[in-house]
Amino acid sequence: MALSGGHKNRGELRVHESLDELKTDLADYIAEISEASVKERGVFAIALSGGSLIGLMGKLCEAPYNKTVDWSKWYIFWADERVVAKNHADSNYKLAKDGLLSKVPVIPSHVHSINDTVSAEEAADEYEFAIRQLVKTRVVSVSEISDCPKFDLILLGLGPDGHVASLFPNHSALNEKEEWVTFITDSPNRHRRGSHSPCLLSILHQT
Numbered sequence: 001m002a003l004s005g006g007h008k009n010r011g012e013l014r015v016h017e018s019l020d021e022l023k024t025d026l027a028d029y030i031a032e033i034s035e036a037s038v039k040e041r042g043v044f045a046i047a048l049s050g051g052s053l054i055g056l057m058g059k060l061c062e063a064p065y066n067k068t069v070d071w072s073k074w075y076i077f078w079a080d081e082r083v084v085a086k087n088h089a090d091s092n093y094k095l096a097k098d099g100l101l102s103k104v105p106v107i108p109s110h111v112h113s114i115n116d117t118v119s120a121e122e123a124a125d126e127y128e129f130a131i132r133q134l135v136k137t138r139v140v141s142v143s144e145i146s147d148c149p150k151f152d153l154i155l156l157g158l159g160p161d162g163h164v165a166s167l168f169p170n171h172s173a174l175n176e177k178e179e180w181v182t183f184i185t186d187s188p189n190r191h192r193r194g195s196h197s198p199c200l201l202s203i204l205h206q207t
C-alpha cells in the first residue's frame, strides 16, 4: 500500500496494489473506527452508499472481524437510496442486507433504512425526523459548529464524474442548505440504472 497526500486537514489517500489488499485495509479501517467510536461514545453510527462499496466491505463478514467487531453497537444509515422497493435489485438497502447485514449480528432495530411504503418526499421527511431523534439521544453525534448530524463514518463511492451518494457535480441539490435529507427528482443516476430507479434520496449535511 502506498500513502500519499499530506495536505493539512485534507485526510489521507491510500493507493492499494490489489483489490484484496484494498478489501483488507478497508475492513481494518472500519473495525478501527468502530472500536474507537464504541470506546468514546458507546455506539458506532455508520452511513453506507451503494455501488461497489458493499462488495468491498465483504471481509467484515469473515474472521476475525465477524467476531471481533462489536456489531451490537452499530447503527446503520444510508447516505443515499433509490426510490424502489426494498426487495428491488436496485435498492441500496437490499445490497447491504444481502452482502453484509444478514451475515453479521447487527441488531435489526439499529438498521435505519429508508421507508419504501410512502412517497419519496414523505420518506425523506421521515428519514430526517428519525435522524433528528437519534441526534437528540446522541446515537448520532452533532457537529460542534452547527446543528448538523455527524456520523462516525460515512462510506461513499466516487463515480467517474465525481458524484458521491446521489450528489452530482453542479446539480441544484448541492445548493440545499436547510434539509438534512432530500428527494432528488432529476438525478443523472436514473440513466445509469434504468427506469426502475428514477429518483434518489440523499443525506446532504455532514460537517
Ligand SMILES: O=C(O)[C@H](O)[C@@H](O)[C@H](O)[C@H](O)COP(=O)(O)O
Pocket: 049, 050, 051, 052, 053, 080, 081, 082, 092, 156, 157, 158, 159, 163, 164, 165, 166, 189
Ligand atoms: O446508489 C448509488 O449508486 C451509490 O450510492 C452511488 O453513489 C455509488 O456509490 C457511486 O456511483 C460509486 O459507485 P461505484 O462504487 O460502483 O463506483
